[in-house]
Amino acid sequence: MLSCALLVACANGFQSQEPAAAPPPAPANASLGDPGAWTSTGRDAAEQRYSPLTQIDQKNVDGLGLAWSYKLDVDRATEATPVVVDGIMYVTGAYSIVSALDPRDGHELWKYDPKVSRDVDRQGCCDVANRGVAVAGGKVFVGAYDGRLIALDAKTGAPLWTADTVIDHKRSYTITGAPRVIKGRVLIGNGGAEFGVRGYVSAYDADTGKLDWRFYTVPGDPSQPPENEAMALARATWYGDQYWKFGGGGTPWDSMAYDPELDLVYIGTGNGVAWNRKVRSDGKGDNLFLSSIVALKPETGEYVWHYQTTPGDSWDFTATQSLILADLSIDGKSRKVIMQAPKNGYFYVLDRTNGQLLSAKNFVKLTWSSGIDMQTGRPMETPDADWTSGPKLIFPGPLGAHNWQPMSYSPQTGLVYIPAQQAPALYAPDNSQTFKGKGLWHLGSQPIALPEKPKELQGIADLYKGQLVAWDPVAQKAVWTQDYATIWNGGTLATAGGLVFQGTADGRFVAYAADTGKKLWETPADTGVMAGPMTYTIDGQQYVTVEAGWGGAFPLALGGISTVAAVKPQARVLTYKLGGSATLPAVDLAPETLPPPPPVTASAKVVGHGRELYNRYCGMCHGPDAMSGGVIPDLRYLTADKHLLFNGILAGAYASKGMPAMMDVLSADDADAIHQYLIQRAHDLQKQLAAGSGKAGG
Numbered sequence: 001m002l003s004c005a006l007l008v009a010c011a012n013g014f015q016s017q018e019p020a021a022a023p024p025p026a027p028a029n030a031s032l033g034d035p036g037a038w039t040s041t042g043r044d045a046a047e048q049r050y051s052p053l054t055q056i057d058q059k060n061v062d063g064l065g066l067a068w069s070y071k072l073d074v075d076r077a078t079e080a081t082p083v084v085v086d087g088i089m090y091v092t093g094a095y096s097i098v099s100a101l102d103p104r105d106g107h108e109l110w111k112y113d114p115k116v117s118r119d120v121d122r123q124g125c126c127d128v129a130n131r132g133v134a135v136a137g138g139k140v141f142v143g144a145y146d147g148r149l150i151a152l153d154a155k156t157g158a159p160l161w162t163a164d165t166v167i168d169h170k171r172s173y174t175i176t177g178a179p180r181v182i183k184g185r186v187l188i189g190n191g192g193a194e195f196g197v198r199g200y201v202s203a204y205d206a207d208t209g210k211l212d213w214r215f216y217t218v219p220g221d222p223s224q225p226p227e228n229e230a231m232a233l234a235r236a237t238w239y240g241d242q243y244w245k246f247g248g249g250g251t252p253w254d255s256m257a258y259d260p261e262l263d264l265v266y267i268g269t270g271n272g273v274a275w276n277r278k279v280r281s282d283g284k285g286d287n288l289f290l291s292s293i294v295a296l297k298p299e300t301g302e303y304v305w306h307y308q309t310t311p312g313d314s315w316d317f318t319a320t321q322s323l324i325l326a327d328l329s330i331d332g333k334s335r336k337v338i339m340q341a342p343k344n345g346y347f348y349v350l351d352r353t354n355g356q357l358l359s360a361k362n363f364v365k366l367t368w369s370s371g372i373d374m375q376t377g378r379p380m381e382t383p384d385a386d387w388t389s390g391p392k393l394i395f396p397g398p399l400g401a402h403n404w405q406p407m408s409y410s411p412q413t414g415l416v417y418i419p420a421q422q423a424p425a426l427y428a429p430d431n432s433q434t435f436k437g438k439g440l441w442h443l444g445s446q447p448i449a450l451p452e453k454p455k456e457l458q459g460i461a462d463l464y465k466g467q468l469v470a471w472d473p474v475a476q477k478a479v480w481t482q483d484y485a486t487i488w489n490g491g492t493l494a495t496a497g498g499l500v501f502q503g504t505a506d507g508r509f510v511a512y513a514a515d516t517g518k519k520l521w522e523t524p525a526d527t528g529v530m531a532g533p534m535t536y537t538i539d540g541q542q543y544v545t546v547e548a549g550w551g552g553a554f555p556l557a558l559g560g561i562s563t564v565a566a567v568k569p570q571a572r573v574l575t576y577k578l579g580g581s582a583t584l585p586a587v588d589l590a591p592e593t594l595p596p597p598p599p600v601t602a603s604a605k606v607v608g609h610g611r612e613l614y615n616r617y618c619g620m621c622h623g624p625d626a627m628s629g630g631v632i633p634d635l636r637y638l639t640a641d642k643h644l645l646f647n648g649i650l651a652g653a654y655a656s657k658g659m660p661a662m663m664d665v666l667s668a669d670d671a672d673a674i675h676q677y678l679i680q681r682a683h684d685l686q687k688q689l690a691a692g693s694g695k696a697g698g
């Protein structure tokens, strides 16, 4: 919105008493009259995560202190952005549990636990996350992890209606995203594309919970005529009939935005299932609408336009990341844009009236593509991109150059604050994969095994780097950056006080100068922080809130390799104000002691088979090669009684605690081999700890 020259003026303004200019409110923001409000997950329909509040600013931010904290029930994926509506704060935690709090002091007004059955843990890829609620008309709407959309009374938490959003319970459908309420309809997508589902967004009547419309993101049964024009358009870009067996994917599991003036709702869609295009579509076709931004009419769900960020996606290059609407001055003209920084590493600026690509530039190092062809709007793939014929190390990998951690946009600085990361992956094909049923991963790739030598392992860990990137969307370049020790740092909040707030994977909550990137304040959170912060005023006092807590895809799938992110998950709502003097309740950060492991009794061959099985069936949550990221138990630390109960646990003894039964895919011999492998890994760790080189805890 502001040119570079103006940006400098803004920066100078902060150094003098008065800011150079009052922040121009973005037109898309205008509907939200109260500057102290934060009424939906991205603050408003434009989802900028920019607050016009100025009580906390660059000069006084170092006076921030804890006002209050609130403990969430489950120390797993803590990903929600709170909202404050009519004087009540609504937060969610793992397993979709909703709490209503007094935003002045954090005392609980009510709590609603949808009692998601703990054996659903196997149905989702990336932890039992929930990213927040929508509030409208005296109701709170939450998507439960098991696929229910639930309306609650905003004052009492009493359930008002429940809709089952799942079209097929024989498939692994989940909900992790926040609903959005648009024109009396509650919109919600779903997840499950790593397992085998067909993605869609559904719209329910906010009053009654009755289904109004549903937009599928990928085509249906190829033996039937397409359901509508959008599906006919999509169908022409898919090959063979395998995709239908897998479900196709394209799950819109997180972001949406709405432009009331154009009356368009924007959704971001996810990857294909299987990831490997050879497996799902004979290796051909763009496979619409995978990894796309799609504009729909909110009253009918009718397709209006789409832009596909990753045609024929084979990398899990999901385009579900934050969608931000703003009006930018480009080449002297004010343009209504939509911005996204999807997993694939490009920052996109599109004309949101028609989906035309205005510009795109990579914001991190990429090896899969050398740029976007502005004629065709398509990425130019490098020879290193195609892993379907043999293993390739590719930047970025499925954790993405930017994942669900929300980015923000400040109309004051004209910058977008991206929680970016360098997170490569080794992709190796399994071109023979067929659909095997619910609760199983269908990627068309082989499971991860890490190098065994500690030095080589450290070399891999060192490849994972986090960065806060302050990005100029007009010039398409970074204006400043802040480097982090590892990936999976938190979402961002921008304020008119000239600040950017962000939590970090290594357990801090930090404020930076939005214009220069200078660190102005930080405080320990005693846990990794991933969620997006928010801010609000009540009784004339400005507060900043973040849900602190660790979990999600990185610590589950890969977290054990990182020694810096080894902060214990501790799910809490933390709220700060100027002069706040509350004490953060202490957390026991001492590493666990390793119980002495029993002897390995199996042959090296059986242990090797156990490793293979472990990485295939257990590693996606407990961590590859039995190195947990600290959220899900580290199986090298099994106690004597758990060793005794091992096969019983695999048969479902701990299903109610979140450890699903696995004996539908494992034989008794398989279970024994996995057990022997884990005992071997406990001995390996014992040796490392004795030599002083191992990481305790995880």
Ligand SMILES: O=C(O)c1cc(C(=O)O)c2c(n1)C(=O)C(=O)c1cc(C(=O)O)[nH]c1-2
Pocket: 077, 079, 125, 126, 127, 129, 174, 175, 176, 177, 190, 191, 192, 193, 194, 251, 253, 270, 271, 316, 318, 398, 399, 403, 404, 551, 552, 553, 554
């Ligand atoms: O394809 C999907 O359906 C799907 C769903 C989800 C989800 O719902 O959380 C994630 C992903 N994919 C994904 O690729 C991903 O990296 C991811 C990270 C997280 C998280 O909460 O940390 N969820 C998801």
Ligand SMILES: [Ca+2]
Pocket: 193, 194, 270, 271, 316, 318
């Ligand atoms: Ca995915």
